Amino acid sequence: MNSNQKKLVKSTVPVLQTNGTDLTRHFYTRMFKHHPELKNLFNMSNQASGKQQHALAGAVLAYAEHIENPEVLINVLKSIGNKHVSLNITPEQYDIVGHHLVSSIKEVLEEAATDDLIEAWTEAYNELAQIMISIEADLYESNVKKEGGWKGWRTFIISEIIEESSEVKSFYLKPKDQRPIADYLPGQYLSVKLFIPGLGHEQARQYSLSSAFNPEYYRISVKRENNGNAPDGVVSNVLHRKKAGDEIWVSAPSGVFHAGVESNQPLVLISGGIGVTPLLSMLETNKKRLQENTTVWLHSCRNEKVHAFKEQIDLLNRDNEWLTTHIFYETLAQNGNDSVKEGRIDLAELKDEVLIDDAKYYICGPEVFIKVQYNSLIKLGVAQEDILYEEFGPQLLHFN
Secondary structure: OOHHHHHHHHHOHHHHHHHHHHHHHHHHHHHHHHOHHHHHOOOHHHHHHOHHHHHHHHHHHHHHHOOOOHHHHHHHHHHHHHHHHHOOOOHHHHHHHHHHHHHHHHHHHHHHOOHHHHHHHHHHHHHHHHHHHHHHHHHHHHHHHOOOOOOOOEEEEEEEEEEOOOOEEEEEEEEOOOOOOOOOOOOOEEEEEEEEOOOOEEEEEEEEEOOOOEOOEEEEEEEOOOOOOOOOOHHHHHHHOOOOOOEEEEOOOEOOOOOOOOOOOOEEEEEEHHHHHHHHHHHHHOHHHHOOOOEEEEEEEOOHHHOOOHHHHHHHHOOOOOEEEEEEEOOOOOOOOOOEEEOOOOOOOOHHHHOOOOOEEEEEEOHHHHHHHHHHHHHOOOOHHHEEEEEOOOOOOOOO
16 A cells, blocks of 8 residues: 555544444445355354444454554454454455445445545555455464364264353364364364354354363353343354254364463453353363462352352362452352352452462453453553453454
């Protein structure tokens, strides 16, 4: 892109700030009309709720704002690239997206969409697409080269299903071809794909791996969403009706939210609800090494009935000086529980426990939960680079 084209792209920032979601809503409607097969790739629940349109509007705005130096977005782009690889996105699909995005800009901006502006946005998109294709090519190659790795979708058998709480089940997945499976970093996720009868097409979802690596199987732990008529939960509900012996498509482990398998730093793990899953993988993986360090885990959920892995955490916590846990229930049973606090996590009240020299802080849970905990850590003086978080669903959070 030349300097004039970059200026033209930046000139659209005010429009994107006020009408970005109108643009992305038009874009998705247009693209799905011409390419309905892409509904297999996109999360149609997030489409119905508007989360995906909002997330894409934020991403387009961020790219326009940083068009002169898109490298500052590299961590976000790598996160998106991991998600794309888990869905087996191809370079050809970038051409489809680019065509409909640029066409949507022209149709939404109408007379403001001059030929020069459209050419500038075409160049901007093509440059971004090449960055993403390059990131994803490296990830695909890495997956294939890894022992037990693969590219695309692979058939797995659900070998066992364990109920972890009133709304969470763990699924143990073994490869149908009985060949080796790739290891992963604790905190990463799998994409699984199912045919959804109510939609008439496939849908893929990402679920955190919830245990230390075992060469015999993968374990994911899935919360069954039950939001009435809301679109969330179409995949989790179908998955919860599966039985041992059923088949499921799985892509290789992905994700940028992880701890090293040889972590030598104290950890502070902060989870809300089903956000427990990647943090449990971190704890199990690093259990031996972490016994030499301090580990603090704070977990919040609605009540004891929905508290997944309670017994497992109690067992890890028993007689272990290296691990301290703080459990919070929004509602306590009448008989009470001395080891559980009523209410929600307040890091300011626990600052003596959570402020640890050289610690890394990992947060996982709903969007609002992450925002509250992240801001609390910043107020307590924790450096931004020491805080990592995983947001389930579209990337809506951006901390500067």
